[in-house]
Amino acid sequence: MELELIAKKTVLLVDDSPDNLVLMNDLLKDLYKVKVANSGEKALRIATTGEPPDVVLLDVMMPEMDGYEVCRRLKANPATRDIPIIFLTAKTEVEDEKLGLDLGAVDYITKPISPPITLARVRNHLMLKEHADFLRDKNQFLETEVEARTREVVAIQDVTILAMASMAETRDSETGNHIRRTQFYVKALAGKLKEHPRFSAVLTDSFINLLFKSAPLHDIGKVGIPDRILLKPGRFEPHEFEIMKSHTTLGRAAIEHAERALGMTMPFLSIAKEIAYSHQEKWDGSGYPEGLAGEEIPLSARMMAVADVYDALISRRVYKDGMPHEKAVQILIEGKGRHFDPDMIDAFIELQDEFRAIAARFHDTDHDMVEKKAQIEHINGK
Secondary structure, eight states: OHHHHHHTOEEEEEOSOHHHHHHHHHHHTTTSEEEEESSHHHHHHHHHSSSOOSEEEEESOOSSSOHHHHHHHHHHSTTTTTSOEEEEESOOOHHHHHHHHHTTOSEEEESSOOHHHHHHHHHHHHHHHHHHHHHHHHHHHHHHHHHHHHHHHHHHHHHHHHHHHHHHHTTSSSOHHHHHHHHHHHHHHHHHHTTSTTTTTTOOHHHHHHHHHHGGGTTGGGGGSOHHHHTOSSOOOHHHHHHHHTHHHHHHHHHHHHHHHHTSOOHHHHHHHHHHHHTTOOTTSOOSSSOOOGGGSOHHHHHHHHHHHHHHHHSOBTTBOOOOHHHHHHHHHHTBTTTBOHHHHHHHHHHHHHHHHHHHHTOOOHHHHHHHHHHHHHHTTO
16 A cells, blocks of 8 residues: 555656666656656756656756756745755765755765665655645644634624624614714724824724724613613603613623623623723713723723714714714814813814714615614504
């Protein structure tokens, strides 16, 4: 069985001497498929055309392109760099052998060759290559499997987040487009703020990606608010507002419950907890649930506050029309240093056209509003 496998291997002989090619071909032809080249250029052409050889027996001293240069080019090409190269040469100096090995050759056989030694070395290097190829293919398979499983996990995370967020949205007066708009507002704002020295250390690409994933869960706690309050079209009574404010603590508690069920903490859920719990805090300390001020408020929640307020102002609701973009921008500017982190409002002003474009991209259609109105009426029993 082993001889049958080895017999299928291809050996490329490279030598400018016809006599040497005939000699080596006679030695190897009964065991291997033999290809011959009488120059470096021809050797490179054969090695890179069709199925590459399994091993190269390469003469060093050849005109125009010597064996060392052929070796360099084969090792520089991803398609041929893993082919074992055995130098065949009359050179016997240690420096010559060292140069060949440094260039990537696996062995060095001096001329005149010993047929038994040459056959043994060719066989050994073919077997080593077979094992190396097996391990390489296995590693590639494992890497592919890991990538596939990672994509599956990411997809499950994304679907779970959107499902949880949509569950909250079905009981709210907002449409599912609110989730998408705020998600992209936050991403745009974070991308701008990463250039700012106050935020650049935290706002890495990885953090922004997690922030984007987490943003849809900012109002998850609304699933725990009674319909009579959540769907009320007018202003809240003081006691109703106190109940409404609890959506922040309910949101964090829901995510913590999910973490306990998982038996571990995950980065995107940590950010989701920050956003759900603190996105109603205000820069001057007048927000809720804790009355945090300034940089006591998590960075993720400060960004969500800008996104959430802007969207609340410009978006249609079943019970109201949206505010013009320009007026909403002015309100956010007036909240600079009071409701919002001042640097974030500066960034928002520069990004306002991008915010407007996101709002247009995920706008609420008449059909969306009709569906939402029917949904609310169904919940209210009308």
